[in-house]
Amino acid sequence: MEHNMASLVDRFGRSFPYLRLSLTEACNYRCSYCLPDGYQAEGRSRFLELDEVRRLVRGFAALGMSKIRLTGGEPTLRKDLLPIIGAVSAVPGIRRIAITTNGTLLPRHIGAWRDAGLTALNVSLDTLDPLRFHAITGHDRFAEVTEGVEMALGLGFDSVKLNAVLLRGRNDDELPAWFDYLRERDIAIRFIELMRTGDNLEFFERHHLRAEALEEQIVEAGWTLRPRAPDAGPAREYSHPDYRGRIGIIAPYSKDFCAGCNRLRVTARGDLRLCLFGDFGIGLRELLQSDDDFDALVARISTQLGLKAAGHGLHQGETGLTPHLASIGG
Numbered sequence: 001m002e003h004n005m006a007s008l009v010d011r012f013g014r015s016f017p018y019l020r021l022s023l024t025e026a027c028n029y030r031c032s033y034c035l036p037d038g039y040q041a042e043g044r045s046r047f048l049e050l051d052e053v054r055r056l057v058r059g060f061a062a063l064g065m066s067k068i069r070l071t072g073g074e075p076t077l078r079k080d081l082l083p084i085i086g087a088v089s090a091v092p093g094i095r096r097i098a099i100t101t102n103g104t105l106l107p108r109h110i111g112a113w114r115d116a117g118l119t120a121l122n123v124s125l126d127t128l129d130p131l132r133f134h135a136i137t138g139h140d141r142f143a144e145v146t147e148g149v150e151m152a153l154g155l156g157f158d159s160v161k162l163n164a165v166l167l168r169g170r171n172d173d174e175l176p177a178w179f180d181y182l183r184e185r186d187i188a189i190r191f192i193e194l195m196r197t198g199d200n201l202e203f204f205e206r207h208h209l210r211a212e213a214l215e216e217q218i219v220e221a222g223w224t225l226r227p228r229a230p231d232a233g234p235a236r237e238y239s240h241p242d243y244r245g246r247i248g249i250i251a252p253y254s255k256d257f258c259a260g261c262n263r264l265r266v267t268a269r270g271d272l273r274l275c276l277f278g279d280f281g282i283g284l285r286e287l288l289q290s291d292d293d294f295d296a297l298v299a300r301i302s303t304q305l306g307l308k309a310a311g312h313g314l315h316q317g318e319t320g321l322t323p324h325l326a327s328i329g330g
Ligand code: SAM
Pocket: 027, 033, 034, 071, 072, 073, 074, 075, 100, 101, 102, 103, 122, 123, 124, 163, 164, 165, 192, 193, 194, 195, 196, 197, 200, 324, 325, 326, 329, 330
């Protein structure tokens, strides 16, 4: 069967070079907006195994997917993360392998992950204040995370980015500290507007802050908008001649956010999710058990893409199947 780039295009003309693959639902943090009571396992979960991941990635790559992000839960909790990175990087057509992590294990493993083929790193860091970090995540690990980020900056990654979820009253006064941080570092910080999920309604109402408020302060400080690359994430990215670093704004409630959507998601149990806030998943796992199902897998992915909706229903308060982002990887 012949497949080409055009196969990963939906009925709204959007193409999908980018897959976010969750490797586990488990997380070792207790972020107040995501898993405030920590991860609670539901029975004995069996997440996608190495061979299933390899087959899945081959299927998507045959349809033109070239960039994959490993996420979770906390993907670094996978004991077989190193062989997974190696297997994904060996799939023809995969040009970029990124990981999104809370960063705790970076000092121990980042060199080996880079050697295995990891090309980009995103680390969640909601604050530059160690005490606030402890309060937000439930863990006193600011030193390890920031040390790991410094190590990564010397390893020649295509990109090193930080993610900070904007929280009213918790970390919304740190722009001056972030400017200092960005002055000499070749790093991008993404400020992500807090999203409402099935589980966080009360927290959301207390701490949600429109990203545009912060964006105005950034523009006032002389930062200017950069053009967007075709396989880039949803961030509006700003740069400034006096700073090596860049600032991205991810505003899921803004107009046209979904029009620029270029990603698909697969959960740790092997369900294709067409939208982070969609209300259905499409089982792929049965087609990941044997290399013989390759054609059927490719056909299922391509047919299902026809069902992707134009946009999420967050404005109507519809959070879909997603109780919290650890269940699907953000
Ligand atoms: N554990 C990894 C990490 O910490 O990056 C990967 C999974 S985590 C769910 C992915 C990203 O989603 C993190 O940057 C996290 O801060 C963000 N996130 C989680 N819940 C969110 C929410 N309700 N709104 C916006 N971002 C959220």
